[in-house]
Amino acid sequence: MMNIAVAQSGGPTCAINASLVGVFKESLKEPSIDAIFGSINGIEGIISNHLIDMKSMILTNEDMDLLRQTPSTVLGSCRYKLPDWREDDTVYKQIVSTLKQRQIGAFFYIGGNDSMDTVNKLSEYFAETGIDVKVIGIPKTIDNDLCITDHTPGFGSAAKYVAVTMREITRDSTVYSIPSVTVVEVMGRHAGWLTASSAVLHALGETAPHLIYVPEVKFTIEKFFKDVRREMAKHKAVIVAVSEGVEVPEGVQSGVVDNFGHKYLSGIGKYLEEMIRKEIGCKVRSIELNVMQRCSSHICSRTDIIESENIGAAGVRCALNGDTGKVMVFKRVCEMPYTTVIETADASEIANREKYLPKKFINSTEDNITDAAVSYFMPLIQGEPDLVMELGLPKHFTLQESVLK
Amino acid sequence: MMNIAVAQSGGPTCAINASLVGVFKESLKEPSIDAIFGSINGIEGIISNHLIDMKSMILTNEDMDLLRQTPSTVLGSCRYKLPDWREDDTVYKQIVSTLKQRQIGAFFYIGGNDSMDTVNKLSEYFAETGIDVKVIGIPKTIDNDLCITDHTPGFGSAAKYVAVTMREITRDSTVYSIPSVTVVEVMGRHAGWLTASSAVLHALGETAPHLIYVPEVKFTIEKFFKDVRREMAKHKAVIVAVSEGVEVPEGVQSGVVDNFGHKYLSGIGKYLEEMIRKEIGCKVRSIELNVMQRCSSHICSRTDIIESENIGAAGVRCALNGDTGKVMVFKRVCEMPYTTVIETADASEIANREKYLPKKFINSTEDNITDAAVSYFMPLIQGEPDLVMELGLPKHFTLQESVLK
Numbered sequence: 001m002m003n004i005a006v007a008q009s010g011g012p013t014c015a016i017n018a019s020l021v022g023v024f025k026e027s028l029k030e031p032s033i034d035a036i037f038g039s040i041n042g043i044e045g046i047i048s049n050h051l052i053d054m055k056s057m058i059l060t061n062e063d064m065d066l067l068r069q070t071p072s073t074v075l076g077s078c079r080y081k082l083p084d085w086r087e088d089d090t091v092y093k094q095i096v097s098t099l100k101q102r103q104i105g106a107f108f109y110i111g112g113n114d115s116m117d118t119v120n121k122l123s124e125y126f127a128e129t130g131i132d133v134k135v136i137g138i139p140k141t142i143d144n145d146l147c148i149t150d151h152t153p154g155f156g157s158a159a160k161y162v163a164v165t166m167r168e169i170t171r172d173s174t175v176y177s178i179p180s181v182t183v184v185e186v187m188g189r190h191a192g193w194l195t196a197s198s199a200v201l202h203a204l205g206e207t208a209p210h211l212i213y214v215p216e217v218k219f220t221i222e223k224f225f226k227d228v229r230r231e232m233a234k235h236k237a238v239i240v241a242v243s244e245g246v247e248v249p250e251g252v253q254s255g256v257v258d259n260f261g262h263k264y265l266s267g268i269g270k271y272l273e274e275m276i277r278k279e280i281g282c283k284v285r286s287i288e289l290n291v292m293q294r295c296s297s298h299i300c301s302r303t304d305i306i307e308s309e310n311i312g313a314a315g316v317r318c319a320l321n322g323d324t325g326k327v328m329v330f331k332r333v334c335e336m337p338y339t340t341v342i343e344t345a346d347a348s349e350i351a352n353r354e355k356y357l358p359k360k361f362i363n364s365t366e367d368n369i370t371d372a373a374v375s376y377f378m379p380l381i382q383g384e385p386d387l388v389m390e391l392g393l394p395k396h397f398t399l400q401e402s403v404l405k
Numbered sequence: 406m407m408n409i410a411v412a413q414s415g416g417p418t419c420a421i422n423a424s425l426v427g428v429f430k431e432s433l434k435e436p437s438i439d440a441i442f443g444s445i446n447g448i449e450g451i452i453s454n455h456l457i458d459m460k461s462m463i464l465t466n467e468d469m470d471l472l473r474q475t476p477s478t479v480l481g482s483c484r485y486k487l488p489d490w491r492e493d494d495t496v497y498k499q500i501v502s503t504l505k506q507r508q509i510g511a512f513f514y515i516g517g518n519d520s521m522d523t524v525n526k527l528s529e530y531f532a533e534t535g536i537d538v539k540v541i542g543i544p545k546t547i548d549n550d551l552c553i554t555d556h557t558p559g560f561g562s563a564a565k566y567v568a569v570t571m572r573e574i575t576r577d578s579t580v581y582s583i584p585s586v587t588v589v590e591v592m593g594r595h596a597g598w599l600t601a602s603s604a605v606l607h608a609l610g611e612t613a614p615h616l617i618y619v620p621e622v623k624f625t626i627e628k629f630f631k632d633v634r635r636e637m638a639k640h641k642a643v644i645v646a647v648s649e650g651v652e653v654p655e656g657v658q659s660g661v662v663d664n665f666g667h668k669y670l671s672g673i674g675k676y677l678e679e680m681i682r683k684e685i686g687c688k689v690r691s692i693e694l695n696v697m698q699r700c701s702s703h704i705c706s707r708t709d710i711i712e713s714e715n716i717g718a719a720g721v722r723c724a725l726n727g728d729t730g731k732v733m734v735f736k737r738v739c740e741m742p743y744t745t746v747i748e749t750a751d752a753s754e755i756a757n758r759e760k761y762l763p764k765k766f767i768n769s770t771e772d773n774i775t776d777a778a779v780s781y782f783m784p785l786i787q788g789e790p791d792l793v794m795e796l797g798l799p800k801h802f803t804l805q806e807s808v809l810k
Binding site for chain 2: 077207296
């Protein structure tokens with residue numbers, strides 16, 4: 001018999017609690033697992049021995065249903081990066097102390113590439129110091145920028161929100177008789193996956209987004225103006241999707257950009273709005289999808305939620321098979337019908353690395369996204385949640401504020 | 406036999422196409438009505454004789470289902486204000502020319518208080534000049550600021566979006582262990598109805614929003630800091646809802662506000678974010694719900710959509726009864742169970758007027774909203790749409806881009 005611990009880390013998504021349900025439910029089934037501990041605020045909870053008994057937290061099937069539809073991380077999160085244990089093993093000793101005291105034999109870390117760094121370091125340290133605790137990473141990120149895996153849990157729901165909202169914004173933008181440009185800023189600092197996913201609208205007969213800019217492509221304001229003018233000649237209301245991480249060459253950052261100073265990364269939409277107003281002079285507005293793209297679980301992808309739960313469960317089986325230092329990944333074995341299998345990769349191959357949009361997903365004029373990309377994105381956004389409602393709003397599963405303190 | 410015309414005007418909402426369905430469907434039932442014309446871009450389509458035959462536009466029940474779930478105005482919109490006909494009757498003569506040519510006996514205008522000004526002026530002009538065309542206003546606005554009516558079509562859906570999103574943002578904001586403030590900016594230039602509606606979260610056991618500021622209350626930055634500090638002592642993650650129209654006293658607008666210059670009305674959230682960062686120095690962010698609050702029909706209120714269709718249909722019966730210069734209004738006859746009836750008001754009583762939040766809806770410390778307001782808002786956000794989907798997204802009903810040109 002052993003106990004296990006699970007924690008959530010990094011930026012919130014709509015699917016990270018579904019992965020928690022996957023770990024919890026699979027562990028319940030397993031006779032060799034006794035207590036299931038939830039670590040509060042990611043690895044910080046293990047370091048400070050702040051754990052809760054998940055069997056007394058999740059009591060019913062309805063609790064699990066609610067958890068699946070609750071965005072963000074029910075156990076809290078952190079941005080904690082472990083130091084190199086060869087240089088300073090103080091926190092590692094604190095971690096081992098908690099794991100020993102709680103008789104924890106396996107630790108599951110649901111997170112992005114920073115969290116996979118933690119999985120990698122911990123498993124290395126345990127191997128080196130002869131501690132028999134399995135460490136398994138369950139991926140998540142709306143950015144879809146983890147290596148090896150076909151896609152990441154949480155991405156499908158974010159992509160669905162972006163596509164649904166982009167379509168609604170398109171309706172909103174086309175009502176007046178005067179020409180206009182609408183710039184929609186989408187999350188993605190280094191990789192353009194989420195912004196690119198808005199191209200699924202093309203498969204539904206929408207001409208929008210007419211222009212899509214991702215960080216993988218060098219951006220120049222001169223080409224941007226040319227692109228916008230070309231699309232304005234064809235469409236009354238031009239819709240532009242742009243990644244927050246698209247970089248504007250320094251030379252043109254005078255004036256307008258200064259107005260947004262230190263918050264430039266969340267300001268490319270506003271910047272392009274101002275530049276269009278100055279240069280083209282038409283009706284223009286910018287819209288930042290902000291945190292709604294990572295927390296709008298009311299319009300999550302059912303495919304994403306099911307897959308996220310399955311990959312959590314697969315992590316438990318992986319640890320029980322004796323593996324450690326592994327991250328669970330999706331492999332797409334068939335596009336039509338969409339079929340995936342869950343495999344493992346070494347955490348060292350995923351930690352601290354980023355995966356960018358391949359060239360074949362970006363069109364030749366570098367201002368839109370190809371049909372090949374649309375075929376890749378489309379299965380990930382399919383299906384809607386069957387929401388439990390209360391008084392007109394989706395019901396959430398939450399811990400008492402005092403537990404998270 | 407007569408023909409009728411219908412047009413949509415003002416800012417988009419999720420329910421304005423449902424009212425169009427109401428007018429259309431009720432007119433189909435009526436043997437005395439022959440052609441049903443849709444005017445493109447509001448009253449501009451009547452002036453320029455740009456009408457489409459709605460019977461060849463809406464062919465099936467599925468078309469009506471799609472229209473009900475399509476945000477914005479399928480016939481386009483306008484911000485056109487008629488001049489005083491006593492001073493200049495040029496456009497009035499163009500309007501009469503179109504109405505005569507098309508043998509139109511009744512005109513239905515779906516819009517906000519500016520559009521009700523058009524209803525008022527047209528009906529006065531027709532009475533004065535002996536033209537027998539009935540003019541009926543069907544209200545709509547997410548702002549809920551029309552006089553006489555209990556609430557406006559479109560408001561319930563916007564309020565539901567704001568509440569659902571505010572709850573999800575609350576989950577997103579509470580994940581880290583450090584204290585934070587999240588400022589959510591909600592639409593409403595002069596009236597705080599939509600911002601206030603976020604208080605429905607309190608009925609679901611949420612402590613958020615911890616602070617709610619509406620334009621009806623004088624705002625001072627000193628009290629704001631005091632309020633925020635008080636809530637930070639109680640909650641790790643403080644959530645603030647603020648109307649875009651909340652005015653900051655001129656004296657404190659130095660520095661930060663200048664950064665946002667001419668776009669101040671859409672910038673109060675960003676302004677408060679900067680002020681908190683400067684004065685309190687904690688983690689802080691601002692979120693603008695932007696046009697999503699008026700076009701997110703995927704999470705519209707079923708109550709709102711049904712009522713919006715019904716009030717459109719009631720408008721047709723009103724015209725057939727021989728009324729003109731009237732606006733259809735809701736009267737709430739019972740709060741529990743929620744029951745409304747549809748009545749009429751004179752357009753002159755609604756045009757160009759605004760209704761503000763009553764005092765009893767604002768708490769005594771003027772930083773939150775009362776339970777009386779929550780009881781008023783709650784029935785309006787009930788029920789979800791039964792969405793027709795295609796490839797993972799809600800399907801929309803649209804006209805060809807060329808028709809709207």
